[in-house]
Amino acid sequence: MARKTKSSLAEQLRQSRPFSSLEEETYLSLMRTSAELSHRIDQFFKPFGITQSQYNVLRILRGAGPEGLGRNEIAARMVTPTPDASRILDRLEESGWVRRKRSADDRRQVTSCITAAGQRLLKKIEQPLVAFHKGQFPGVKIADLRCMIRLLDGLRNQQS
Numbered sequence: 001m002a003r004k005t006k007s008s009l010a011e012q013l014r015q016s017r018p019f020s021s022l023e024e025e026t027y028l029s030l031m032r033t034s035a036e037l038s039h040r041i042d043q044f045f046k047p048f049g050i051t052q053s054q055y056n057v058l059r060i061l062r063g064a065g066p067e068g069l070g071r072n073e074i075a076a077r078m079v080t081p082t083p084d085a086s087r088i089l090d091r092l093e094e095s096g097w098v099r100r101k102r103s104a105d106d107r108r109q110v111t112s113c114i115t116a117a118g119q120r121l122l123k124k125i126e127q128p129l130v131a132f133h134k135g136q137f138p139g140v141k142i143a144d145l146r147c148m149i150r151l152l153d154g155l156r157n158q159q160s
Contacts, residue, residue: 037136044132048125049095053080053088058097058122061114068101068113097121 009015009029019025041052050058060077061068069077075085082088089112092098097118100110114122137145 040136041132044129045125048121050121050125051088053078053082054092054097055122055125056080057085057088057092058114058118061098061112062119062122064113066113068111070109070111074112092118 009025009032012032013028019028038052045051045055056078057074060074071085071089074089075082078085089098089100093100093112095117097115098112099115100112102110
């Protein structure tokens with residue numbers, strides 16, 4: 001099996017002209033890295049029959065406890081915002097991992113709760129996911145990971 005060679009972003013994108021600015025290269029590098037990390041986690045979740053977004057919703061509902069949450073609150077807590085939270089909840093309900101209940105006082109109010117089956121799925125995923133995350137950044141020092149977190153937090157906080 002051929003080993004992947006390390007290359008710059010410009011080489012990976014087969015770009016012949018230089019980037020217009022350091023900021024553009026930084027942005028494109030973040031986007032490319034995000035896409036690659038996202039693809040790898042998609043492949044991780046595939047054998048479990050779940051997507052990243054579905055996993056995220058299950059984690060949110062587990063944290064909410066037996067009271068559950070409404071669709072808008074779930075959407076607000078997602079790592080990657082999505083306009084189709086209702087469809088994600090539909091699929092989770094069809095799989096038996098989420099239960100929905102309408103409010104007796106206001107029929108428009110629907111609360112979603114994680115089921116025992118959803119809890120079992122999260123438990124099954126938990127340890128393999130920890131190992132997966134530990135292997136995502138081989139050779140990167142803990143201090144560098146902490147620095148990256150601070151930098152990314154700073155970027156996100158400047159945008160809001």
